[in-house]
Amino acid sequence: MTETRIAIDIPDHPTSLVVGRGLSSNLASIMSRAGIAVSNRTVVIACDANVATQAERAESSLRAAGAATARVVLSATERDKSMDAVARIWSAALSVKADRSALVIAMGGGLIGDLAGFAAATYLRGVDLVQVPTTLLAMVDAAIGGKTGVNLTLPDGSLGKNLAGAFWQPKLTVADIETLATLPRRELRAGLAECVKHAVIDGEQLFRAMESDAPRLSEGDLAALERLVPASATVKARIVSRDPFERGDRAWLNLGHTFGHAIETEPSLELLHGEAVAIGCVAAARCAVELGLLAATDAARIERLLCACGLPTTLPAPVSAAAVRERMAYDKKSAHGTLRLVLPRSIGAVEIVAAPAEQAVRTALAAIGAR
Ligand SMILES: NC(=O)c1ccc[n+]([C@@H]2O[C@H](COP(=O)([O-])OP(=O)(O)OC[C@H]3O[C@@H](n4cnc5c(N)ncnc54)[C@H](O)[C@@H]3O)[C@@H](O)[C@H]2O)c1
Missing domain, CATH: 1.20.1090.10 (Dehydroquinate synthase-like - alpha domain)
Incomplete structure (x- = not known):
């Protein structure tokens, strides 16, 4: 397992990006090496339904390292990038009695990253966030920079994109290149544009x-x-x-x-x-x-x-x-x-x-x- 680590020096919120292969199965050790506590910690994993298998592997690695986990599987459509989905993540956090020391892991494309990032920014006024992007666009763009948010429905019924949100920097971003193997080719190429x-x-x-x-x-x-x-x-x-x-x-x-x-x-x-x-x-x-x-x-x-x-x-x-x-x-x-x-x-x-x-x-x- 080779890894590249990139420091991201956001003022007051230094963070980093780790890129490599097979990282999701070793998420707990990657987080520990980045100084993020896992043992005895409550971790809520919000994952895209299309990467549920990879999320299960990540969850196993966190449990083996002593974390108490809850997992929410979300559908990645712009209609579902909503406050309802954020509320599902909050409810999962409440179901495992997550306190302010809890951590949210966002595992999916930019859509899930934005949603789960917003849930982390607002649950108990803000808990730690780790981004695990699974699309090329999210790896090079959406998961970096701390923008989170949801779409709102406009009075005429249409979608207003990213109209509610917050800047919330992840503690760490982990890009497992192997997850791109299942990404539809059209989505992959769309990421190449960025x-x-x-x-x-x-x-x-x-x-x-x-x-x-x-x-x-x-x-x-x-x-x-x-x-x-x-x-x-x-x-x-x-x-x-x-x-x-x-x-x-x-x-x-x-x-x-x-x-x-x-x-x-x-x-x-x-x-x-x-x-x-x-x-x-x-x-x-x-x-x-x-x-x-x-x-x-x-x-x-x-x-x-x-x-x-x-x-x-x-x-x-x-x-x-x-x-x-x-x-x-x-x-x-x-x-x-x-x-x-x-x-x-x-x-x-x-x-x-x-x-x-x-x-x-x-x-x-x-x-x-x-x-
Ligand atoms: N926060 C930011 O700075 C920022 C920047 C750019 C875009 N965005 C947001 O990101 C979203 C777009 O993100 P995106 O392009 O990553 O797309 P996406 O998150 O909408 O995912 C695209 C599709 O790929 C599927 N998918 C994701 N990972 C997969 C994998 N490994 N294998 C198989 N299928 C997979 C998803 O289920 C979905 O069907 C938009 O909501 C946009 O507003 C945010």
């Missing part, structure tokens, strides 16, 4: 590594993923350590996301978040070329890498450019009605552009196939 985004922010070394590994990554090769996860997660860890509450550089992580969110919310497309981010990154790169910020050759490299990762780079069906543009105006990152885009300047540099020229935005939307 990795490409991190590589564009970070620079040539990571970008080239992804270019050379792309065929293996898109097919779920665990050795290639074991190389990628620590490198990609480090990019997010470094940025959130500098800006834990999203007041500055953390906005860089929204590269491709303003276009992406506006595409993702188009109901006719049925795109996963990562797929919309991939198309959004192509649009952002094209917009940057139009504004004279990015060389066309770099934009082409970004598009080629996304394509090599098995991701879409244009809209899968015709969509109105005007409708997408209108939704971009409502992006929560727009300040006082001014559109703000995170755009690449090169492989390794991004810039926040306020009120970009409308023609550049329209050309970018046309480039991804919006009409």
Whole structure:
């Protein structure tokens, strides 16, 4: 069992990420080595129904080390990312008389991580949390940075995503690469979009590594993923350590996301978040070329890498450019009605552009196939 440990220096909340294979079965010893007590501790495991077997193994390791455990199995749909699910985790904690020394383990993709993280942040005003991400997206993105939350139902019955939540840093994040073996290929590739985004922010070394590994990554090769996860997660860890509450550089992580969110919310497309981010990154790169910020050759490299990762780079069906543009105006990152885009300047540099020229935005939307 080889492990890579990455320190995440969040001010006042230093934490770390451990990446390796077969870690879920040895969770108790990994936690102990990170200074997290297990023996005689009450541990509530909130797990995604699709990783129930791995969660059972983790639970056995914790029991063998002397923990009293309770397990809640949750379904990972955005409808179920609700206060009801959080209440189920609180009830499980109460059923084993969990006090303030208790610990919540979130085992699943970003959805379960957000839910269980919020339950940990609020149970008895906050108990310890360990994240055990089981999707690529959660390993390199969602499980790092301490954002937790649930969706709320809006008055018209639609879902308002992540409208209630808290910043709550995990004590430890454990990414077991072997859990990715069961992740559907489409979900895996969606996670690769965030990795490409991190590589564009970070620079040539990571970008080239992804270019050379792309065929293996898109097919779920665990050795290639074991190389990628620590490198990609480090990019997010470094940025959130500098800006834990999203007041500055953390906005860089929204590269491709303003276009992406506006595409993702188009109901006719049925795109996963990562797929919309991939198309959004192509649009952002094209917009940057139009504004004279990015060389066309770099934009082409970004598009080629996304394509090599098995991701879409244009809209899968015709969509109105005007409708997408209108939704971009409502992006929560727009300040006082001014559109703000995170755009690449090169492989390794991004810039926040306020009120970009409308023609550049329209050309970018046309480039991804919006009409
Ligand atoms: N907190 C943050 O900073 C942050 C960042 C990005 C996204 N998010 C949130 O994360 C969620 C998306 O996360 P995600 O992309 O990880 O998807 P997800 O958690 O919705 O999981 C996707 C699917 O994969 C299944 N699954 C998970 N692990 C599996 C495995 N190892 N084997 C088989 N199936 C598995 C799940 O059951 C689900 O069906 C959204 O709710 C989003 O709001 C949070």
